[in-house]
Amino acid sequence: xxxxVILSHYLKNRVGGHxxxxxxxxxxxxxxxxAAYAPTKHALVGLxxxxxxxxxxxxxxxxxxxxxDTRTPGFQxxxxxxxxxxxxxxxxxxxxxxxxxxxxxISGILKNRFQIFPGKAKLYxxxxxxxxxxMRKLMDRQYAxxxxxxxxx
Numbered sequence: 001x002x003x004x005v006i007l008s009h010y011l012k013n014r015v016g017g018h019x020x021x022x023x024x025x026x027x028x029x030x031x032x033x034x035a036a037y038a039p040t041k042h043a044l045v046g047l048x049x050x051x052x053x054x055x056x057x058x059x060x061x062x063x064x065x066x067x068x069d070t071r072t073p074g075f076q077x078x079x080x081x082x083x084x085x086x087x088x089x090x091x092x093x094x095x096x097x098x099x100x101x102x103x104x105x106i107s108g109i110l111k112n113r114f115q116i117f118p119g120k121a122k123l124y125x126x127x128x129x130x131x132x133x134x135m136r137k138l139m140d141r142q143y144a145x146x147x148x149x150x151x152x153x
Contacts, residue, residue, distance in 0.1 A: 016059040020109055021048050025068040025121045029128040029135070032143060033086025052114060061112050065105045066121045070096045088146035094119060 026034050027041035045064055052062040069075060069090055079087060101118045108116030117125060128135045 018061045018063065018109060018112075019051065019055070020063040020065065020105070021045075022065045022067065022105075023048075025066050025124055027064070027066055028121070028125045029139075031086070031089060031139060033083045033089075048114075061114075063105075063109050063112075063114060063116055065101070065108070065116045065118070066125065067101045068096060068119050068121050068124070069093050070098055070101050070118075072098055084150035085143065085146040088149050089142055092142070 021044050023044045024037070024041040026038040027045045030038035030042075048062050048064045051060075055062065075095075079090075082090070096119045104118040105116055115125075
């Protein structure tokens with residue numbers, strides 16, 4: 001049996017619980033350099049949405065964390081392989097400390113929030129949700145500036 005089926009069976013039988021997922025701000029939108037990463041984060045959000053509905057009758061709550069760039073060893077490794085344009089785009093974003101992200105995550109879970117946004121992640125989510133065309137134009141301009149900065153054509 002898949003792990004998720006076993007887990008949901010266990011939680012259904014005990015009635016109640018909480019499952020939390022860590023997506024990414026890239027689960028809200030995508031930018032260049034994240035062709036393999038962003039789709040998996042979008043899929044994780046989709047899974048969480050489905051489970052939120054399916055497990056609601058059993059008092060099982062679901063939360064999704066959308067962290068932006070966070071100062072972790074994984075982020076340091078990511079920076080070594082990032083395309084230069086992507087690195088230039090990332091320079092404009094504030095890097096969060098893991099402790100800040102963890103505090104926000106725990107607080108959101110304790111408040112039974114489905115979506116949990118550390119730092120400016122909620123602002124990015126709202127802008128892409130309500131003004132997608134405007135945000136794409138802005139991101140396109142930032143991408144063009146980043147390409148110029150690193151000498152791309």
